Amino acid sequence: MSIRPILIHPDPRLKKVCPPVPAVTDEIRQLADDMLATMYDAPGVGLAAPQVGVLTRLFVMDCIKDEDAAPRPMVLINPEITWRSDEQHTYEEGCLSIPEHYAEVTRPARVRMRWTGLDAQTHEEEFDGLWATCAQHELDHLDGRLFIDHLGPMKRQLITRKMTKLKRERARA
Ligand code: NI
Numbered sequence: 001m002s003i004r005p006i007l008i009h010p011d012p013r014l015k016k017v018c019p020p021v022p023a024v025t026d027e028i029r030q031l032a033d034d035m036l037a038t039m040y041d042a043p044g045v046g047l048a049a050p051q052v053g054v055l056t057r058l059f060v061m062d063c064i065k066d067e068d069a070a071p072r073p074m075v076l077i078n079p080e081i082t083w084r085s086d087e088q089h090t091y092e093e094g095c096l097s098i099p100e101h102y103a104e105v106t107r108p109a110r111v112r113m114r115w116t117g118l119d120a121q122t123h124e125e126e127f128d129g130l131w132a133t134c135a136q137h138e139l140d141h142l143d144g145r146l147f148i149d150h151l152g153p154m155k156r157q158l159i160t161r162k163m164t165k166l167k168r169e170r171a172r173a
Pocket of ligand 1: 094095096097137141
């Protein structure tokens with residue numbers, strides 16, 4: 001298991017619609033293991049494959065925030081939303097590819113998702129609370145969408161300018 005570098009916005013690889021995972025191979029299992037290690041190390045509650053430069057439809061998440069509770073690492077391959085609640089929920093989102101910036105995003109409060117697991121079986125589950133927000137945020141990544149794409153153009157451009165500056169500073173250091 002190894003920690004992979006996380007791409008920082010703006011990066012063209014974060015804007016791509018990712019193709020599906022054709023089969024659950026050793027390479028995919030390795031990717032999922034590395035992504036979970038990378039997510040816990042960051043730390044974050046979700047990470048999508050394009051964020052580590054792999055353009056394929058896979059994300060990991062674990063929204064258990066209580067440190068005393070057992071972790072629940074989840075790997076979702078080729079996920080799709082099969083149902084969305086009419087009820088909406090606003091949550092202050094962040095992203096490991098947009099460090100230190102947070103903004104309120106409104107999304108369906110609950111979603112039902114279907115995906116393939118590492119066991120190559122189909123799974124389906126309804127998510128609510130932070131799990132629902134995280135699952136939708138990560139699925140967006142697989143379609144080249146970031147949480148700032150849900151904001152107005154002014155706010156999005158401001159954050160993007162700051163990220164460009166941060167990347168320039170990091171490249172110089
Ligand atoms: Ni993100």
